[in-house]
Amino acid sequence: MSPAKVPARQRLLEAADRLFYSEGVHTVGIDRVIEEAGVAKGSLFYNFSGKDDLIAAYLAGRDHRRRDRIAKFQHGLDDPVHKLLAIFEALGEAVAEPGYKGCPFANANAEARPGSVESAALRTFRDWMANAMLSLCEDAGYAHPGDVSARLCLLYDGAVAGSNLDAQPQAVGIAKELATMVLETAPRR
Structure with a gap:
């Protein structure tokens, strides 16, 4: 056969x-x-239908894999704070892969026109990530979940950039440490 x-x-x-x-x-x-x-x-x-359609499908696949990786790291966790930190652990696994070149959405969007499939894919992923972090911050009972999630998103973005642009894979570990400090010190309801 x-x-x-x-x-x-x-x-x-x-x-x-x-x-x-x-x-x-x-x-x-x-x-x-x-x-x-x-x-x-x-x-x-x-x-x-053409290259744009292929690019959109490529980025949708990257989006799906990134969400699956995060879900894998969050699997079995009940505490929303642990789920937030698992997002950084998932990123740590990604940056350790051979050939890591940073965020595929930001990379594709770097030279794209406004309103392009690349910018739509970037916005889709970033909105999903921001909403996921905000929802977990709300579930954790933070008094100002929007502020906490904004700080975590900034740390995530910094870890992505630092691990790629500066070839510093330890940037993710540092970002996770800082995220832990943010989560431990932010006031709760």
């Missing part, structure tokens, strides 16, 4: 994920993705 052939859509997404993340969505042309995926040009247009 021969192994099942990987569908063209999946091969295109896998190639786009590798190339777009490592080299950039604005650097990598569609022909390069097609070649890397080993599919006919028609396969791209059968599965996606």
